[in-house]
Amino acid sequence: MSDSNLTEAARRCLEQLGPEGLPRHVAIIMDGNGRWAQRQHKPRVAGHRAGVEVVRQLVQTCGELGIEVLTLFAFSSENWRRPAREVGFLMELFLLALEREVRKLHRHNVQLRIIGERSAFPEKIQQRIEDAENLTRDNTGLVLNIAANYGGRWDITQAARTLAEQVAAGDITPEDITPERLAENLCLADLPEPDLFIRTGGEQRISNFLIWQLAYTELYFTPVLWPDFNRDEFEKAVISFSHRQRRFGQTGEQVEQQRNA
Ligand code: IPE
Ligand code: IPE
Ligand code: MG
Numbered sequence: 015m016s017d018s019n020l021t022e023a024a025r026r027c028l029e030q031l032g033p034e035g036l037p038r039h040v041a042i043i044m045d046g047n048g049r050w051a052q053r054q055h056k057p058r059v060a061g062h063r064a065g066v067e068v069v070r071q072l073v074q075t076c077g078e079l080g081i082e083v084l085t086l087f088a089f090s091s092e093n094w095r096r097p098a099r100e101v102g103f104l105m106e107l108f109l110l111a112l113e114r115e116v117r118k119l120h121r122h123n124v125q126l127r128i129i130g131e132r133s134a135f136p137e138k139i140q141q142r143i144e145d146a147e148n149l150t151r152d153n154t155g156l157v158l159n160i161a162a163n164y165g166g167r168w169d170i171t172q173a174a175r176t177l178a179e180q181v182a183a184g185d186i187t188p189e190d191i192t193p194e195r196l197a198e199n200l201c202l203a204d205l206p207e208p209d210l211f212i213r214t215g216g217e218q219r220i221s222n223f224l225i226w227q228l229a230y231t232e233l234y235f236t237p238v239l240w241p242d243f244n245r246d247e248f249e250k251a252v253i254s255f256s257h258r259q260r261r262f263g264q265t266g267e268q269v270e271q272q273r274n275a
Contacts, residue, residue, distance in 0.1 A: 046215025
């Protein structure tokens with residue numbers, strides 16, 4: 015986006031950025047929907063519904079700021095353990111969102127991808143996912159990844175299985191298996207790794223999200239419940255990120271020198 019196209023709000027945020035600048039890829043655990051609803055004496059599902067609106071706003075904010083990739087944890091491989099009614103409602107909401115939002119995302123040049131084990135979803139949802147991905151495949155704006163029936167351990171396991179099959183077929187040897195080659199077979203392999211991880215809702219854990227990909231990601235936890243997570247709160251996280259020094263094992267002095275070179 016050229017400078018003259020920046021909204022006032024985006025310009026204000028970008029002006030506050032520190033040396034690290036904008037994250038290219040932000041990954042978020044959208045947590046706290048249930049507690050938000052319960053505090054208002056509403057059923058938990060009201061929180062999930064309110065959460066969808068927050069996603070809509072966030073996609074717009076990311077587009078305005080010029081963030082390249084946004085990955086959202088919508089349903090974990092462990093969330094099947096919830097009461098059947100809640101799981102059913104979440105499936106309905108997912109289907110509805112796919113029906114209602116995809117065309118709008120397409121108009122905004124967003125490339126939508128769904129990561130996770132999709133064979134567990136009802137046939138109708140699987141078909142919608144495929145249609146949505148095909149429709150938005152060539153879009154060049156924000157890449158929006160929705161993690162649905164995703165688990166980090168599943169991701170690593172499916173990559174390991176792919177490599178094992180290649181060894182069994184004689185295409186590679188066990189010695190060919192390196193961290194780089196394993197990473198190539200994970201979800202999101204073609205995208206930059208997450209720079210910033212945000213978890214709302216106050217818990218400080220990863221809950222089997224992108225466990226491999228988050229190895230060097232900056233972590234940000236906020237007590238704000240997901241339905242209350244607005245533009246200001248997101249910008250706070252981005253600005254906090256921009257003032258951190260990422261060392262990747264080096265010393266602070268080395269990083270400073272490279273930055274000044
Ligand atoms: C996150 O909110 C949404 C999903 C896991 C689908 P929760 O439903 O986990 O909300 P809390 O943590 O119970 O408040
Ligand atoms: C993580 O939230 C998964 C999603 C937000 C989709 P949970 O609420 O399921 O995580 P735990 O169970 O509290 O760790
Ligand atoms: Mg939760």
